[in-house]
Amino acid sequence: MNLPKVYEPKEYESDIYALWEKSDAFTPKNRGNNDTFSIVIPPPNANGNLHIGHGLTLGIEDIAIRYNRMLGKATLFVPGADHAGFETQSVYEKQLEKEGKSRFDFSREELYDRVYDFVAENKDNYESQFRRLGASLSWKHYTYTLDPKIVAQAYNSFKKMWDEGLIYRGERLVNFCTFHGTGFADIEVEYKEEASHLWHITYPLTDGSGSITVATTRPETMLGDTAVAVNPTDERYASFIGKTVKLPLMKREIPIIADEFVDTAFGTGAVKITPAHDPNDYEAGKRHDLPFITVISHEGKITHDMPEDYRGLEVLEARKKIVSDLKEQKFLEKEEDYTHNVGHCYKCGTVIQPLLRDQWFIDMQPLTKPAIEALKSGKIVFHPEVKKQQLITYLENLRDWNISRQIAWGIPIPAFQNLDDPEDWIFDERVQEETITVDGKTYRRDPDVFDTWFSSSSWPYATLGLGSDDYKKFYPLSVMETGADILYPWVSRMLMFGLYNTGEIPFKTVYLHGLVLDQHGAKMSKSKGNVINPMEKVDQYGSDAFRMGVIAGQSAGNNQSYDENRLVAARNFCNKLWNVARFIEDKIGDDFELRHNPKAETPADNWMLHKLQQSIREISDCLDNYRFAEASEKVYHLLWDDFADWYIEASKSNLNPGVLAYGLETILKLAHPFAPFVTETIWQTLKWEDESLLITAQWPTEPKANDKEAAIFEEVKSLVTEIRYIKASMKLGHTNVLYHRGAQLLNEQRQLIANLARVKDVVEVEDGDGLHLTTTAFDCWLDIDAATAESFVRELGNQIEQQQKAISQLEGRLSNESYVKNAPNRLVDETRDQLESAKQQLQKLSDEQARFSK
């Protein structure tokens, strides 16, 4: 035998991958039709190793790709890596921290160069990890998110939006992380419930006629209050409107204004207005033309314009001091416990400060409209479907997008500001220059970079190159497969930008996978130490087993706990396949000539072809509908239950090399998308195979089978199963003989039945002796002695009880007139048949019981 007993993935995987690459198998090429299929991978962040989620992503995508390649389509699978701006810079900063340094030790340019080198190593690392996972990627198309074509596309998008008035710059409240020193988009802020207090502060009226009390969770911002607001309908405060109060701790006079946004039921019904540090107050400040006073700096400290006592204090220190000062000066009316939502930096957990800043914004309204229309018209299929509606709802409520980031690592924003006229901004791509001269005026580059998602939004066509041959052929992409957690930050924006830049939807299908959780259902994270390294698992079980194990039981959109047992099961599957191949190669030899229409001679042959026919149909159907886990389960059972346990066992009695070889060939093809390495490895050992590579072989088509013959083997199966059951429960050896009366089939299948059921012989008799079988339709007996048979009576009793229950259930159903009238005829007939055979079986069982219990 050519193959060793146990499949050792490590011995073959890298050679197989090299063989595919050398054969140019990953390059898109049509085989037999003109269809195309394209996927661009969601580029992993090039700042670490692949995690298990990447394994899942690549697995799912590669299954879809390999299946479609075998269908003969020109298949493009584009690899890539993400510079992941802020993400990567913060990873790098952590590394600097370990070295006792920080980003402030470097200029932006130096920092950029250092991160660049840091990322370069990881990028190479990824390539080898993608290969180990077996992903059939077109390496020529490899794209990094800082490649010139990606940057160029980002600039084109920016320019187009600038020209069409979608981009604007303005001083707005932005979500600012004072630790990382950068602003964020709304979607990036993480809200958490926090226990705090609601402080009631008394503001005395300037005219001395009394006071008004406001309630706030952020007393420190009172330094920047420029008004107190009440609801115009609030009778309690009607007489206060238009008056002024004297702001405690500050020597400023501020007005009491009326605004409908104030909720009369909350707190005291009077709100302090700090336009520079609260989104609501910001809006109110605009409406009422109030001054904007900045109290908190970008470093998270009280600014130098504030009273000396508070200058330079951290926010929380300032809060403490202000509360105690207010108390001391009798301005604090009360302090009550209060739990509310507070925004945090999703990376470092620092409380996000709403701060005023000049930033670039995109007016989203013109972009969301076509996207919503496209979604509503059903142009894009979603798996799971529910995510489509969620996305529509999200888009309907979307606000403008802040795309400026105050970090070094990213794509510079191609905008320059006139040194003499701050309002004068121009678009220019010479971002390597700090200043440029245009028309005799000097302009300075905006030091900010784009939000990474801004450039990623064009990923589906920027990778192909807008207008290129690849673009014409492969755009829109067939599928966008990515994590359900980035539906909003990524999928939504790709959709909007795709429609905006290309006039077309960027992908026809969206497949979203859930998170891979740890074995107890908790999120995996480095800090919890429950992260699983996919490469370790590939080492341990093989790449195929890793892939099959991770996708097993995974359904679209749902999170799933990691279960190592599934990898074990998948590894065993690969080994089973390996041994099936060993057996078949040994049986039929190297000089065998493969025929693609195998000749079925026996019922078993027809049964096997029938199973293959059915499986090809079902597995293709699952794959067409993105039900990967179900498809792989079907392959598993086709190989293990049908082919190995029944057909191969049967073939030991009656060898048909044609069907054996055809069965193996078909199963290798069906299994290939799920287990590419082991299937290709086996394929390469098959001397009789005429297609040189499995990866580019044709997906199987359904063979013809004689269903009547196939049904005969089903009969044999149930006969054999019954005999095995009796033998096992009676603990019999292999010396019994099976007698039958006038069953032609049993004569024909004599040796097969004897072998499968492990009986000594199958003999035709005039009248039987021993235990009469009850499940099979044939008239047969197992020759067991009276004593053993009697002990089987109890077992018969159990079966009789079961049959009686089944019969009464079926009779109940049939006696229900509404059932007979309303249920489809097919079902009613089926119920009648079932009742009939249940009655027959009960009769046999009772006869046997009567015979043995005398």
Place this chain on the structure above:
RNA sequence: GGGUGAUUAGCUCAGUUGGCUAGAGCACCUCGUUUACACCGAGGGGGUCGGGGGUUCGAAUCCCUCAUCACCCACCA
């Protein structure tokens, strides 16, 4: 405050438009040197599908309601 998803065997999970006796892998029990495979073979046990109500001839599946968990969204100071 609103929304979405989950709840099925000891564990991890499937179950497509309502229709055979609710499935899988692993775990468990019994037996087994059988022409490839102990990463194996044969047989078996185990679930009132989270609770309650409803629609229907028929519900894990549709509707209502409650509970628990998870996630998302929202400017209530």
